[in-house]
Amino acid sequence: MTLKDIIKSVHQWLYKHRLAIGILLLYSIVAISLMAPMASSQIINGNFNDTASHVGYIAQARTAIIEGQFPLRVAPLENNSWRYPGFQFYSQLPYFIGGWFYKLVTPTNPYEAYKLVIIIALTIGGFYIYRLSCQLTQSRVAAILAGVAYMSAPYFLNNIHARGAFTEAIAQGILPVVLYYVIQCYLTGKRRYLIFSAISWFCLAVTHIITFVYGTLFFALLALIVVIQTRKTDFTFSRLIPPLQSYGLGWLLGFYFLAPVVFISSHLAISKQLNRNNPFYTNNYTPLANLLSPTSLPPEPSETGLAGTYGLHPAIGWILLGAWLVVMYYYYFSPSIPAKLNKTRPYMIALLWVFAVALFLTWSPINIWAILPRQLWVTQFTFRLLTHVMWAGALLTAYATVLIFRRRLDRRHLILGILIIVFASRPWLPAAKGTLTVDQLLQEPLFRYSGALDYLDRSPITTLYGKAELPLLHPDWTPGYSTWNTFVNHPLLLEAELRYPVWEPGENPVLFIEGEVPLENIAETATLEVHLDGKVIGSFPLVSRELKGEVPLPSLPESSHDFGLKFVVQGETRNGQPLNIRVKQLFLDGMLPKHTLIPVTETEENCQQQGVSTVCEITVSEEANIVQLPVLYYPDMLKVWVNDKGFNKIFAVYYRDYNLTGLDLKPGTYTIRTTFHGLAWANWISGLAWLGLISMMILPNFVRFKDKEGRSQEAEGRR
Known part of the structure; x- marks a missing residue:
């Protein structure tokens, strides 16, 4: 193929997809405009949110990538560089993308990489709301407005600017992708949609667990209502198989990440926090008046007139609220709706219910959480459920636009609608506030109190060890x-x-x-x-x-x-x-030698990092048989080699308020290599699932290629 042919093919592709490219460009412009409080490249926005911590995550993700970590598992610098698995237990995909952007695109500024990831998430979220809205309403203008409404929703902007909730904001960008492909699986059952759906579920799971869990529940609610509405006209149980298959495959793809969260989290510091914090007692952030407010206001009075977290003013937004009210009116009180909406009427009623249920749980006027499974307390704050008000409200925005304007929608409505939606979101763009510079952060790019304690192993002390630093905090402390x-x-x-x-x-x-x-x-x-x-x-x-x-x-009494x-x-x-x-x-x-440590303060001097492994040269004496390595302990998630032979007898040895890895060795000199590997069996499951997915993608094309080649040879033989 000549250069001229390549240019012609590119031109044809661009012309064919010119509309999608134009809409993506529009959403990119909107996304950049919504990032105005982060316009500075040198001063990090937010004195009181977690933005700086997440920029630190991205800086450490780059170091992890350079080490050779794939997937990301441990933060190389956090907690004394003792291999803290923040990526393994908290989030992977946003930092993986951000780390590569920092390495290749913005090599001197992780804050720019951080913002670039958010802009992409905003754009993708808006685009997939557009795609789904276009399918449901058959109106491109209404669908474009729905995408803009989603991007500029108050809670989306709260997460980006007020809370600095980076991974949750990225999950909000991924959620519409998941919803789009789930619905395509249900409607068509095609293999390509099953593959895309599984990958999107995987991306959501390894981005933000809370959004993954509640996305599952609210998508299930949407599906239940659609099935009830269509059970006598357009439903067979076989249609549920592809979406369920894609969800199950998404779990398997991400099992290397999800299994430790499910099976190991009870040992971690954050488990105390999740078991105590009934979300009902966080609804002081979401009084009904503020949820319905047309402007951004703190939920409680204060001496300064500011919220405890500057700019954190959770609200529905009148665009989304108005859309829900309009659709509610037309659905229940109007004698008719446009014919093109009749086919997707079940989705309309389902979205009305999802919006209402999510809003009720956000407002939470009664302690319904007391009767819900304790696992659902993982949401911590009721305002997090506004994510599901957002996507339901954005899709309802498309319906409302069609119901109001019918067939009269044109470019004038589009331009005016975009201006109205963007200006309505203006109150949730807080004035930039911050003093920390990127250069200061790069001197010590740590998570600090935001995330550095949550995933420390807190298994209880069962044996006293000589020279082990005693805890300073009560066993029931919660991270903060x-x-x-x-x-x-x-x-x-x-x-x-x-x-x-x-x-x-x-x-x-x-x-x-x-x-x-x-x-x-x-x-x-x-x-x-x-x-x-x-x-x-x-x-x-x-x-x-x-x-x-x-x-x-x-001495203690014998009965002690x-x-x-x-x-x-x-x-x-x-x-x-x-x-x-x-x-x-x-x-x-x-203490006896079998209970006496060579403490980490001594062993660390003889250890160095070699790629993803910590390698130590240790001499064990007669006086102390326990080696305390400068490696955080996690049961079944570490691989250890002693003198190049696998060593399985590792155990937790406390160091102040968390556990390090201990080995019981006879006197002698040893080379000890330790790698954080995750759960081996979960890694195998995910690996096999990815092989299966790749096979699903490649084999049909290979079969078609072989068939085509066979037919060509047969035709050649006849000639």
């Missing part, structure tokens, strides 16, 4: 800013008793403590007391900034199964707050 402060500054939390298992006979534990005392906050004199099961076993006068001492632990340690300050502080002693070391010694 205060606990992040404890992780960073290591303050000794006073007045709380932490319980530990008893030591073995022959061990004589001694408590060692070293820290820094804020003398300026002590009113007169103060003493730090160490209590064991309510009895004082040692005390230290707080007279110098340096605190250093040791306390032998007394555990014991409690508590630290109490006797004395007053100047500000009336508990005295936070910054702990440098807090550990027990005097």
Whole structure:
């Protein structure tokens, strides 16, 4: 093929798809305009949201890509570079795309890569709402307006600008793609739609679990109502098979990601948070007046007139609300609707119900969550359900436009409609606010308190180890800013008793403590007391900034199964707050060699990162048999080789408030290599599913090619 032929083919393709390209261009312009609060390339928008954390994720994703991670699993720099699996448990696809953009497109600025991913998500979300609306209403003008309405929905803009909820915003861009292909599977049953549907489900699953879970539920509600409406006229159970197959295949494709979330999450810090937080008690963000508000206002009064999270003003938006009301009126009170809408009338009623149910749960006037399965509490905040108000409302916008204007829709309506929708979204574009620069972030591109604690393994302590740093937080703590402060500054939390298992006979534990005392906050004199099961076993006068001492632990009654340690300050502080002693070391010694560590502070000096593996050269002595590696522990998700031989006997060894990987080795010198691999069986399932999907894509084309080649040879033989 000559260059002229290639140019001609490209020209023909562009001409054939000129309408779709034009609409994509329009949506790209709208998307860029909606990113106005992030116009700066150097100052990151948002002092109080999570944007900086997600930009840090993208910076670390690039490092992970360079390491050779595929798929992304661990954040190379987070939590002391001890291989924190933020990508494995939280999200993969947005950071994978963002990491590649940062590597190839914006190599000096991860914030630009971050914005580029959001612009693409906005554009794709709008385009697929357009495609589905066009199919449902047979009106291109109405469909284009529906796409713009989706892109500019208040909650979409809240996630982008107020909350900095990057992965949820990307999921909102993917959700219409999933819905479009699910419906195509149902209507046609064609193999290509089944493949696209499975891939889109996979993309949603590895982007945002909450949107995946609730997208499943609300799509199921939509399907149920459509089936009820068509059960006597246009329904057979066989039509449900392709969408269910695509959903199941999507699960299998993403099983390497979903299986750890399902089976390992109970060990993680975030599990405490999810089991406690009834979403009903977050509906203070979503009073009905604010949900119906035509402008962006905080849900509660404050001294400054600002919401606790600047710009977070969840609302439906009058475009979507008006669409629901218009369709409701025409469906129930108008004598007729346009003939071209009769065929998709079941979808119209289904969308009305999805909108109403999602809005009711968002407003949540009664504690319906108390009777729903606890697993649904994963949504945490009721305003997250506005995502499903959005897509239902956007599709209803197309219906409402056709119902109002009938056949009179033309370009004037399109232009005026776009202007009205975009201007109606203006209040949810908050004034840019921030001080953190990209250069400052790149000096330390970490997640910090947003996400750095959620996925730490918190399996309970069952064995006491000598020289292992003791926890500072209660076992029931939940991730948040205060606990992040404890992780960073290591303050000794006073007045709380932490319980530990008893030591073995022959061990004589001694408590060692070293820290820094804020003398300026002590009113007169103060003493730090160490209590064991309510009895004082040692005390230290707080007279110098340096605190250093040791306390032998007394013998315990033979019937004891555990014991409690508590630290109490006797004395007053100047500000009336508990005295936070910054702990440098807090550990027990005097244990048997089989329970004594070579602590991570020593092993880390002899370890280095080689690609995706942590490689350590360790010498084990007679005095300490347990090697504490600088690798976070996750059951069944690590591969370890000792002197190039597989080693399966790894276990959790606590380090302050989470667990590191421990090995019990005989005295000697070892080369230890550790790789975070995920769940092997889940990886195999996903791998086989991807092979099956690729086979579905390739084999039919290969068969057609062979048939065509055979017919050509047969024809040649006849000649």
